[in-house]
Amino acid sequence: MLSIKGLKVKLKDEDKQILKGVDLEIEAGKVHAIMGPNGSGKSTLSYVLSGKDGYEVTGGTAALEGIDLLDMDPEERAAAGLFLAFQYPVEIPGVGNMTFLRTAVNAQRKARGEEEMSAADFLKEVRARAKDLKIDAEMLKRPVNVGFSGGEKKRNEILQMAMLEPKMCILDETDSGLDVDAMKLVADGVNALRTQGRGFLVITHYQRLLDHIKPDVVHIMSDGRIIKTGGPELALEVENNGYTDILAEVA
Amino acid sequence: MAEAATKQTPTQAMIGSLEMPQGGWTEAARKDALSRVQAVGLPQRRDEYWKYTRPDTLVQPTPEAASLRSIEEAALFDSTDRLRIVFVDGVFDADASDELALEGIRIERLAEATSDLHWARDLYGTLETRGQTPVARPLAALNTAFARDGVLIHVTGTPSKPVNIIYRRTSETADAMLHHVVKLDAGTELTVLENGPVAARFNAVLEVEVADTATFHHVRAQGRDHEQRAATHIFTRLGTESTFKSFTLTANGAMTRNDCVIELTGDDATAHVAGACVGDGPDFHHDDTVFITHDAVNCESRQVFKKVLRNGATGVFQGKILVKAGAQKTDGYQISQSLLLDEDSQFLAKPELEIYADDVACSHGSTSGAIDEDALFYLRSRGVPEGPATDLLTLAFLAEAVAEVENEDLREEITGQMAAWLERHAA
Ligand SMILES: Nc1ncnc2c1ncn2[C@@H]1O[C@H](COP(=O)(O)OP(=O)(O)OP(=O)(O)O)[C@@H](O)[C@H]1O
Ligand SMILES: [Mg+2]
Numbered sequence: 001m002l003s004i005k006g007l008k009v010k011l012k013d014e015d016k017q018i019l020k021g022v023d024l025e026i027e028a029g030k031v032h033a034i035m036g037p038n039g040s041g042k043s044t045l046s047y048v049l050s051g052k053d054g055y056e057v058t059g060g061t062a063a064l065e066g067i068d069l070l071d072m073d074p075e076e077r078a079a080a081g082l083f084l085a086f087q088y089p090v091e092i093p094g095v096g097n098m099t100f101l102r103t104a105v106n107a108q109r110k111a112r113g114e115e116e117m118s119a120a121d122f123l124k125e126v127r128a129r130a131k132d133l134k135i136d137a138e139m140l141k142r143p144v145n146v147g148f149s150g151g152e153k154k155r156n157e158i159l160q161m162a163m164l165e166p167k168m169c170i171l172d173e174t175d176s177g178l179d180v181d182a183m184k185l186v187a188d189g190v191n192a193l194r195t196q197g198r199g200f201l202v203i204t205h206y207q208r209l210l211d212h213i214k215p216d217v218v219h220i221m222s223d224g225r226i227i228k229t230g231g232p233e234l235a236l237e238v239e240n241n242g243y244t245d246i247l248a249e250v251a
Numbered sequence: 252m253a254e255a256a257t258k259q260t261p262t263q264a265m266i267g268s269l270e271m272p273q274g275g276w277t278e279a280a281r282k283d284a285l286s287r288v289q290a291v292g293l294p295q296r297r298d299e300y301w302k303y304t305r306p307d308t309l310v311q312p313t314p315e316a317a318s319l320r321s322i323e324e325a326a327l328f329d330s331t332d333r334l335r336i337v338f339v340d341g342v343f344d345a346d347a348s349d350e351l352a353l354e355g356i357r358i359e360r361l362a363e364a365t366s367d368l369h370w371a372r373d374l375y376g377t378l379e380t381r382g383q384t385p386v387a388r389p390l391a392a393l394n395t396a397f398a399r400d401g402v403l404i405h406v407t408g409t410p411s412k413p414v415n416i417i418y419r420r421t422s423e424t425a426d427a428m429l430h431h432v433v434k435l436d437a438g439t440e441l442t443v444l445e446n447g448p449v450a451a452r453f454n455a456v457l458e459v460e461v462a463d464t465a466t467f468h469h470v471r472a473q474g475r476d477h478e479q480r481a482a483t484h485i486f487t488r489l490g491t492e493s494t495f496k497s498f499t500l501t502a503n504g505a506m507t508r509n510d511c512v513i514e515l516t517g518d519d520a521t522a523h524v525a526g527a528c529v530g531d532g533p534d535f536h537h538d539d540t541v542f543i544t545h546d547a548v549n550c551e552s553r554q555v556f557k558k559v560l561r562n563g564a565t566g567v568f569q570g571k572i573l574v575k576a577g578a579q580k581t582d583g584y585q586i587s588q589s590l591l592l593d594e595d596s597q598f599l600a601k602p603e604l605e606i607y608a609d610d611v612a613c614s615h616g617s618t619s620g621a622i623d624e625d626a627l628f629y630l631r632s633r634g635v636p637e638g639p640a641t642d643l644l645t646l647a648f649l650a651e652a653v654a655e656v657e658n659e660d661l662r663e664e665i666t667g668q669m670a671a672w673l674e675r676h677a678a
Contacts, residue, residue: 050632053624078634090629094647100630103643108634143647144629160633 001199002026002049002168006060009041009048009224018044020224021060024201026168031190031200031213035238036221042203043087045221046170050084051077064168078104079111081167085157085174087203092144097156100144101126105163129162133185150177158186161193168199175209187212207239220246261310262292262389268312269397276369277361280376284395287380291387300386303567303599304538308506309390309482314426314452317478317505322420325671327446327472327664333415334358336402340420341427341450343400347417355408356441361401361430371403371432378458378486382512386542391484391510394456398430401456404443406435406465413468418447420476425450431457435465437490442468442658448476455483463490463517469497470661473504475672477534480506485524491517491547495524498656500665501537502529502672508538515543515550515578525555525655527665529645529672530564533595538567539587545578545611554585557652559645561592571603574611581606583613590648591621592641642673 002024009019018041026032034042048055049062051074062069064080072080092100106116117125130140133155145153154174161169171190175183190200190213202213210218210232218234219226222243227250228234238246259267266288271281294306308315336358337347343360351358357370364371376395382388402416416431427450435441439462449455461467473481481504487495501507513522528537543552558566568587589598600617622644630640646669653669656662 052628052632073637074628074631075634075636075640078632084632086629086632090625092623092626092629092644092647094650095643100633100643103635103639104630104633107636107639111634111636164633 001028002062002064002201004060004062007045007048007062008057008059009044009055010058012054012056017058018224019048022224022226024219024226026199026201028197028199029194030216031194031202032217032219033202033204033210033215033235034219034221035204035235037243040221041224042221043172046084046172046203049170050074050082075107075111078164079108083161083164083166083169085154085161085169085171087172089145089153089157091146093146095144097140097142097144098126101160101163104160108164126163129159133159133162133189134182135159151179151182154178155182155186158189162189165193166198168201169193170201170203172203173205175204175206183209184212207235210235222247260292262288264312265293265310265393271397272399275365276367276372277375281396284376284379284392287383287392288389288396291389293389293393300540303569303601304506304508304536308480309452309508314424314480315478315505316423317451317476317480318423319420321477322448323475323672324448325668327668328415328444328661330664331413331415331444331660333413333444335415335417337417337419338400338427338429338449340422340425341400341429341453353410353412353414355406355410355439356414357405357407358414359403361403362399364403370405370434374432374434374458374460375430378460378488379456379484381488381514382484382486382542388484388510388512390454390482391456391486394428394430394454394484398428398456401430401432403431404433404441406433406439406441409440413442413444415444415446418445418449418474420448420450420479423451426452428454431455433457433459433467435459435461435467437462438464440466442470445469445471446474448474448479449481451479453479453481453483455481457483457485459485459487459495461487461489461493461495464492465490466494467496468657470656470665471497471499472665472668473499473501473507475502477503477505477532479504482508482510484510484512486512487522488514488516489520489522492519493517494520495522496655496657497524498652498665499526500528500668501526502669503531503535504537505534506536508540511541513541513543513552515545515547515552518548518550520547520550522551523553523655525652526557527649527652527669528558528566529649529669530558530560530566530596531562533563535564536567537565538569541570543572543583545572545574545581545583547578549580550578551582552584554587555652555655556587557649558589558598559592559648560589560596560598563593563595565596566598568598568600568602568617570601570615571605572613572615574606574608574613576607578608579610581608581611581613583611585615587617589619590645591619642670645673646670
């Protein structure tokens with residue numbers, strides 16, 4: 001599904017290398033987790049994959065179902081099936097959440113040559129999905145993320161994911177800010193999509209989310225590289241002992 | 252004499268090219284206005300009040316031609332039940348207009364209002380004259396002197412629907428001058444809508460007398476006429492507990508200067524003036540100039556102007572709040588903001604406060620900014636292409652000005668119009 005080979009990335013405006021050769025293969029229906037110390041490059045990886053400006057790829061490749069991602073505009077990547085749940089969702093004053101969602105859904109459909117969703121169908125769909133995530137109707141009417149609590153913003157990300165039905169989802173610390181019940185709801189949402197053969201890359205610092213979304217593979221990122229890969233037990237090891245042992249082991 | 256003619260000043264040349272309607276109840280006002288124009292002269296480039304906007308094309312005797320190709324006009328206010336008054340190239344079109352009759356108002360054309368004891372006699376040119384101090388507005392005086400037509404509305408009740416002045420342009424060279432007068436009696440209410448491209452060049456005056464507890468709403472869309480040049484003026488005077496709200500949408504025009512002069516003379520009055528402007532291209536120049544005088548106690552005034560400028564467009568805002576001695580408890584608010592979509596576009600703002608009372612709350616702010624890159628990326632990461640994503644953010648930026656339109660249906664019409672204009676541009 002997602003295939004990253006030797007990806008090297010530096011900041012565009014600064015002489016600072018952030019990713020120093022990342023290799024990652026995520027198969028359909030699998031959940032990969034990435035853990036790693038602050039500043040190791042996890043969010044950078046997610047941004048570069050989704051096409052954010054400000055980074056320069058200095059080596060390597062990234063492809064979604066065999067199609068090169070790095071040459072595409074962000075909207076093309078989205079239409080190709082890539083989705084990033086932001087670590088820090090952006091507030092957009094003046095743009096209603098509903099308008100935003102509907103524009104996004106229909107833009108992707110249009111890009112894929114599919115028929116646009118009617119206003120009525122959309123409304124029905126969004127209401128159902130919002131209900132699953134316990135997002136109330138009032139939140140849908142408000143401007144995108146404006147005045148949302150930390151947890152509400154994260155749930156709103158998952159609502160977007162549910163509406164857009166991407167093939168490959170990157171969740172960047174979606175668990176931070178979520179209460180225990182919300183985390184369960186989000187995990188249910190992810191698990192539902194997972195059974196449909198979607199791929200997941202879950203960036204997290206904590207074991208708790210992984211209790212609900214059982215990862216197939218766990219990676220540890222440090223200083224722009226994946227330094228260790230293992231099964232779910234690796235996340236438990238991090239939870240119990242931190243990174244010191246793992247870092248010492250590779251050094 | 253031929254020698255002398257070539258040495259005419261621009262003011263003399265302009266006056267010489269115009270013909271003043273003779274006789275009738277407007278004659279004294281017209282003659283007075285003419286002498287005022289002659290005394291101060293038409294605006295010149297060196298005038299402080301025209302620092303950011305070149306008056307040249309507005310004061311030359313013959314207007315620059317404006318091709319008809321430059322009009323992109325979508326229907327507006329069609330879903331609103333209204334009394335339509337249509338002017339084509341600045342000339343009244345009876346066939347296209349509704350019958351000038353509506354319960355609660357007396358409405359007629361300036362050109363046909365011949366009765367000597369006309370109600371507008373004490374108003375025509377009066378508010379315009381008051382609006383000449385402390386800054387002269389000679390183009391408005393020129394209008395009072397020479398306007399051949401316009402709409403006169405005396406509001407004696409609360410009519411069931413708005414009056415819509417619709418402008419259409421079929422000539423590439425028409426030079427239109429219209430003078431409208433609205434008088435609202437105490438306790439009455441009226442909405443006036445104006446829309447459409449008017450002429451290659453348009454000089455407009457709208458005088459509105461709002462008596463105690465009366466309410467006047469004005470919603471205007473200046474059309475998407477890329478080459479039109481216009482100087483418009485609104486002069487209004489507000490009585491006790493009265494309300495005046497004016498909103499203007501502008502999308503293009505080679506030169507637009509919108510003056511709005513508001514005098515709050517009765518206590519507890521409210522005046523809101525707002526504008527949303529979409530400017531595209533190096534030929535676009537748009538100037539909002541507002542002057543609000545607080546001369547009574549506990550009045551509120553509010554100015555909200557938003558301009559989106561791209562491809563080298565220029566936007567200007569000159570806004571002043573003058574609080575006279577004794578105008579205590581004044582609440583004055585002014586915000587002017589521009590969204591610059593590229594580095595070639597520019598926004599020039601001159602906000603001013605002059606306060607002679609001590610118990611007032613006045614605030615003003617002006618900002619210029621680019622599109623929010625994080626918001627743009629967020630939208631694009633959800634699959635919205637750059638163009639539509641920019642449009643969405645642009646509409647969101649303008650929404651605060653459109654929110655000043657009180658009527659929800661009209662607000663939606665305006666928003667739809669803006670969206671359509673942005674979309675067509677992208678296509
Ligand atoms: N636009 C930028 N300008 C300057 N430095 C940047 C920029 N983007 C990333 N960095 C730097 O790159 C490094 C990696 O940052 P990144 O956000 O990818 O880390 P992370 O692994 O997601 O950390 P966290 O766990 O705290 O979220 C950090 O040192 C960060 O300061
Ligand atoms: Mg991060």
